Amino acid sequence: MALHTWTLYLLTVIGLSLTPGPNSLLVLAHGAAHGSRRTLWTIGGGALGFAALIGLSMLGIGALLQTTASALLVLKVVGGAYLIWLGVQLWRSPAIQLRPAAAGTAGGRVNGVSLFRQGLLSAVSNPKVLLFYGAFLPQFIDPRRDLLLQFVQLAATFVLIEAVVEFLIASLAHRVRPWLERSGRGFNRVCGTLFAMMGAALPLTR
Numbered sequence: 001m002a003l004h005t006w007t008l009y010l011l012t013v014i015g016l017s018l019t020p021g022p023n024s025l026l027v028l029a030h031g032a033a034h035g036s037r038r039t040l041w042t043i044g045g046g047a048l049g050f051a052a053l054i055g056l057s058m059l060g061i062g063a064l065l066q067t068t069a070s071a072l073l074v075l076k077v078v079g080g081a082y083l084i085w086l087g088v089q090l091w092r093s094p095a096i097q098l099r100p101a102a103a104g105t106a107g108g109r110v111n112g113v114s115l116f117r118q119g120l121l122s123a124v125s126n127p128k129v130l131l132f133y134g135a136f137l138p139q140f141i142d143p144r145r146d147l148l149l150q151f152v153q154l155a156a157t158f159v160l161i162e163a164v165v166e167f168l169i170a171s172l173a174h175r176v177r178p179w180l181e182r183s184g185r186g187f188n189r190v191c192g193t194l195f196a197m198m199g200a201a202l203p204l205t206r
Contacts, residue, residue: 001142001145001154002142005142015194017166027043027169029173030170036171038115041115043166043167045120046123048120049124053123055155057133058137058154081199082199084199091189
């Protein structure tokens with residue numbers, strides 16, 4: 001993968017990881033209830049789930065690229081339209097309300113395996129994530145280069161950045177949660193605008 005393509009992908013992934021989603025909210029709740037160190041179990045489960053979904057998306061993308069040379073262009077256009085749609089939905093969504101009960105019993109000792117399982121199931125139980133990866137990843141694939149190597153680079157970068165961002169969220173849970181509930185509508189609109197811009201621009205990149 002070319003350096004400039006990877007750099008663009010890295011910046012985009014950082015922005016996506018900062019966008020509220022099921023796993024980031026779960027990490028926020030667990031961080032507030034159990035502390036950042038124990039929430040590493042939750043983050044690890046989510047990372048495994050994301051890696052599995054990225055792998056499934058890549059298998060489908062790779063199989064499609066082998067059937068026709070124009071498949072990547074189709075994936076880029078359809079994927080761009082899907083990202084724009086996601087941006088509109090995020091723009092229209094209300095501020096996130098994370099109730100204290102969602103965080104569990106503060107101070108309670110929760111088994112690490114249970115936290116890991118919750119993170120894993122939260123990642124793999126959302127079919128929209130699989131669709132999102134199918135729309136997002138092709139924007140950065142060069143069919144002239146080794147597909148497997150590109151897939152590994154894309155997956156490793158995404159999972160690593162997502163894990164780092166989630167750990168920061170868990171560490172700042174007590175400070176982030178009130179702000180997110182108070183200013184979440186504006187934050188959603190900013191993220192929605194970025195999604196739509198990304199969806200419009202990425203299919204045009206080469």
